[in-house]
Amino acid sequence: MPSVRPDLRATALRLAYDDRIVVDGLDLAIPTGKVTAIVGANACGKSTLLRALARLLTPKGGAVHLDGRDVHAIPTRVLAQRLGILPQSPVAPEGLTVIDLVGRGRSPHQTWWRQWSAADEEAVHEALRATALTGLAHRAVDELSGGQRQRAWIAMAVAQGTPVMLLDEPTTYLDLAHQIDVLDLVADLNRQQGRTVVMVLHDLNQAARYADHLVAMKAGRIAAEGDPADVVTAELVEDVFGLRCVIGQCPVSGMPLVVPIGRHHAETDAVPVSGTTTG
Ligand SMILES: Nc1ncnc2c1ncn2[C@@H]1O[C@H](COP(=O)(O)OP(=O)(O)OP(=O)(O)O)[C@@H](O)[C@H]1O
Ligand SMILES: [Mg+2]
Numbered sequence: 001m002p003s004v005r006p007d008l009r010a011t012a013l014r015l016a017y018d019d020r021i022v023v024d025g026l027d028l029a030i031p032t033g034k035v036t037a038i039v040g041a042n043a044c045g046k047s048t049l050l051r052a053l054a055r056l057l058t059p060k061g062g063a064v065h066l067d068g069r070d071v072h073a074i075p076t077r078v079l080a081q082r083l084g085i086l087p088q089s090p091v092a093p094e095g096l097t098v099i100d101l102v103g104r105g106r107s108p109h110q111t112w113w114r115q116w117s118a119a120d121e122e123a124v125h126e127a128l129r130a131t132a133l134t135g136l137a138h139r140a141v142d143e144l145s146g147g148q149r150q151r152a153w154i155a156m157a158v159a160q161g162t163p164v165m166l167l168d169e170p171t172t173y174l175d176l177a178h179q180i181d182v183l184d185l186v187a188d189l190n191r192q193q194g195r196t197v198v199m200v201l202h203d204l205n206q207a208a209r210y211a212d213h214l215v216a217m218k219a220g221r222i223a224a225e226g227d228p229a230d231v232v233t234a235e236l237v238e239d240v241f242g243l244r245c246v247i248g249q250c251p252v253s254g255m256p257l258v259v260p261i262g263r264h265h266a267e268t269d270a271v272p273v274s275g276t277t278t279g
Helices: 046-053 076-082 098-104 118-130 146-160 176-193 204-210 234-241
Strands: 008-017 020-030 035-040 061-066 083-086 164-168 196-200 213-218 221-226 245-249 256-260
Touching: 008 046, 020 046, 020 221, 035 046, 035 176, 035 204, 046 083, 046 164, 046 196, 076 083, 083 146, 098 118, 098 146, 118 146, 146 164, 146 176, 164 176, 176 196, 176 204, 204 256, 213 234, 221 234, 234 245
Parallel strands: 035 196, 035 213, 083 164, 164 196
Antiparallel strands: 008 020, 008 061, 213 221, 245 256
């Protein structure tokens, strides 16, 4: 990883599609070297925010700064060496193989005089290994299952090797075991390589367990942010998702565990957990 630690922040951000404002007056400093999870109801503006952080969307007001510079003033290749994004529903060109997709993650590191190096080769193979895709390397991306395809895109973002990774719902389409694989991989990239990660997640329990910093969005604004242990409360879940829940404690991580109540149960139906006695 480059020695300069990234600094990513949004100030007074206003984002809109045509004249429909989706995010307004949003201030956010992404903690460097940490994993940040963004949660919130459908259509609250999570992807819009992530796209603006990656300069895929031009703000109507305010700005996004990376390393002290407005992202719109940073040359594209320099930006792509510092920040990578996995969009929510990426589409690969027809027939493109997994290894070629992952190889595209290396293009910001290439120049006209040095097109492909041993370091690129190693980064691609390491990303394929980390996402358990080595055996699928020569298959066409558009012929994979939803979960395999999702992992191929994650592999591309991994191969890009940027100090900042923005991942929009990286666990979508994945079975539970592969969800945990991806989240563990994200934790490895963070802990072993010091990468700063921002990911949109829908599973609050996974967000609480894997994020150092949690951002809960509601209608284009930040409803709460901070340590997941403090942020994830029954009041917040009710406020942000309109969902009544009981907060327990995750028996593995000790973090808050969100248990929705639903219409067919009452809070008083809660049964004590058995078989988890510790003494
Ligand atoms: N390309 C677009 N053009 C016009 N409106 C858009 C576009 N993309 C998103 N929107 C609108 O902006 C709002 C926020 O969308 P966004 O995709 O940021 O939500 P989200 O929080 O990521 O939701 P989800 O959890 O469903 O992915 C929604 O009302 C959506 O309809
Ligand atoms: Mg989204």
